[in-house]
Amino acid sequence: MGSEHAADLESADVSTLPEGFDEAAYLEAHPDVRAAVAAGDLGSGADHFRYFGHKEGRAIRRAPPFEDTELLIGNDGLPIPPSDLMFLVTNGRDPARFQAAGEADLRAVRRAVEEAGLVLSKPDLRVLDWGCGCGRLARHWASEADSVRLHGCDINPELVDWCAASLPFGQFAVSPFDPPLAYADGSFDLIYGISVLTHLTFEEHYRWMQELYRLLVPGGIAVMTGHGPTMFPQVLAGAAPTSAAGGRVRTTLIDQEAFICLENSAGSNASGNVLTQNMFAHIFSPFDVRLQRPRYGLMGIHDTYVFVPKTDRSLQFIDFCASFDLSGQISEHSFELDFNEQANLSALINLENLHYPATIQVTLHALDGSEGLIATWTAPLPGRTEWTLIDQAYTFFMLEGLPAYNGLVRATLKVQGTHALDGTTLSFRKVVLF
Numbered sequence: 001m002g003s004e005h006a007a008d009l010e011s012a013d014v015s016t017l018p019e020g021f022d023e024a025a026y027l028e029a030h031p032d033v034r035a036a037v038a039a040g041d042l043g044s045g046a047d048h049f050r051y052f053g054h055k056e057g058r059a060i061r062r063a064p065p066f067e068d069t070e071l072l073i074g075n076d077g078l079p080i081p082p083s084d085l086m087f088l089v090t091n092g093r094d095p096a097r098f099q100a101a102g103e104a105d106l107r108a109v110r111r112a113v114e115e116a117g118l119v120l121s122k123p124d125l126r127v128l129d130w131g132c133g134c135g136r137l138a139r140h141w142a143s144e145a146d147s148v149r150l151h152g153c154d155i156n157p158e159l160v161d162w163c164a165a166s167l168p169f170g171q172f173a174v175s176p177f178d179p180p181l182a183y184a185d186g187s188f189d190l191i192y193g194i195s196v197l198t199h200l201t202f203e204e205h206y207r208w209m210q211e212l213y214r215l216l217v218p219g220g221i222a223v224m225t226g227h228g229p230t231m232f233p234q235v236l237a238g239a240a241p242t243s244a245a246g247g248r249v250r251t252t253l254i255d256q257e258a259f260i261c262l263e264n265s266a267g268s269n270a271s272g273n274v275l276t277q278n279m280f281a282h283i284f285s286p287f288d289v290r291l292q293r294p295r296y297g298l299m300g301i302h303d304t305y306v307f308v309p310k311t312d313r314s315l316q317f318i319d320f321c322a323s324f325d326l327s328g329q330i331s332e333h334s335f336e337l338d339f340n341e342q343a344n345l346s347a348l349i350n351l352e353n354l355h356y357p358a359t360i361q362v363t364l365h366a367l368d369g370s371e372g373l374i375a376t377w378t379a380p381l382p383g384r385t386e387w388t389l390i391d392q393a394y395t396f397f398m399l400e401g402l403p404a405y406n407g408l409v410r411a412t413l414k415v416q417g418t419h420a421l422d423g424t425t426l427s428f429r430k431v432v433l434f
């Protein structure tokens with residue numbers, strides 16, 4: 001691992017060290033890092049944490065043992081994870097609570113599915129526990145091992161290794177932070193993610209929803225928990241101590257709906273987000289949301305959502321058509337867009353490091369020699385100026401009833417700010433919705 005890390009060092013995202021970081025304790029907790037430092041592949045454990053460890057959700061030290069949990073067998077006959085692994089996913093080290101809360105949360109998943117009017121029972125039910133941690137919920141499928149094919153995945157290899165060694169009825173794999181996962185289309189009847197979305201940024205939500213759509217069979221079921229508006233005060237208050245580790249609160253707007261995220265260690269418990277109700281609706285747009293219950297999952301502090309893929313499988317998201325750095329108070333950029341047989345155009349446009357308010361205009365001209373105007377439309381970004389401290393704003397354009405046109409068009413994006421737009425990035429994505 002050392003040499004590939006060394007190659008990445010220059011481009012890595014640097015963060016400051018968390019309070020209480022101790023080099024010796026970090027190396028003791030992570031023998032692979034100690035070996036890489038000893039081999040000269042890394043300068044120090046501190047370097048490892050700054051460049052990789054914080055993203056991988058590595059603990060800064062081994063938690064003091066609650067008991068000798070590595071030798072404990074739970075009341076379900078399965079091993080209890082080491083206390084530092086339990087601590088990593090739950091912030092707690094009590095084996096009894098770990099088992100009871102996991103059981104209750106899996107029961108909440110099943111109950112939410114039932115309340116949504118959906119049915120889980122089917123021979124050979126294929127289940128994915130996405131972001132499975134150290135198997136807090138996964139272990140409770142053991143009694144159904146004959147009829148359920150359980151898969152679990154997580155970005156953290158320590159957690160996955162423990163599951164693979166300790167929960168033999170399931171198949172566990174380390175997964176990438178960003179999609180795709182290594183499973184074929186339509187591999188699962190049920191995918192649940194408990195307290196996983198809560199650690200992602202807006203962009204990551206958007207990408208993962210497309211991936212979950214791909215992985216579910218038509219009629220499959222997804223259950224996800226997240227922080228809704230009732231959690232705003234707690235998440236933001238909880239953010240304060242961890243922000244010492246280099247995190248910051250970032251506000252993203254999409255069509256005036258807020259996604260507030262403490263960005264610190266991507267994917268780890270040190271990052272958290274809260275979303276408005278309509279923001280969830282945006283993110284879940286490839287699905288029909290069948291149930292939404294406040295404070296129903298994850299020990300009663302998360303909202304639970306049950307959703308199924310929309311039946312029209314024509315959904316495609318075409319990422320980043322173009323991206324530009326803006327400057328001056330009016331900034332104009334053009335690019336070519338393939339426009340074959342396009343009756344409608346949906347576009348998601350975002351400004352990053354936004355100097356707001358600003359107005360954005362999109363104009364399409366035919367590139368068939370005529371340079372004829374096909375369409376033009378304008379939107380404010382953000383429309384509601386009472387939002388403050390916005391880092392990113394998205395606006396969603398839906399242009400309907402466009403004249404039939406086959407071929408390339410020139411798209412021109414013109415942004416007019418109330419201040420100079422220097423430092424702002426503008427991105428354009430074409431979106432094909434249901």
Ligand SMILES: C[S@@+](CC[C@H](N)C(=O)[O-])C[C@H]1O[C@@H](n2cnc3c(N)ncnc32)[C@H](O)[C@@H]1O
Binds near residue numbers: 057
């Ligand atoms: C708060 S823990 C919850 C673990 C488990 N779902 C549970 O309820 O006990 C969040 C988990 O999500 C994992 N995670 C974060 N980002 C992920 C991603 N992009 N893909 C898969 N797992 C991820 C973390 O490694 C961590 O194990």
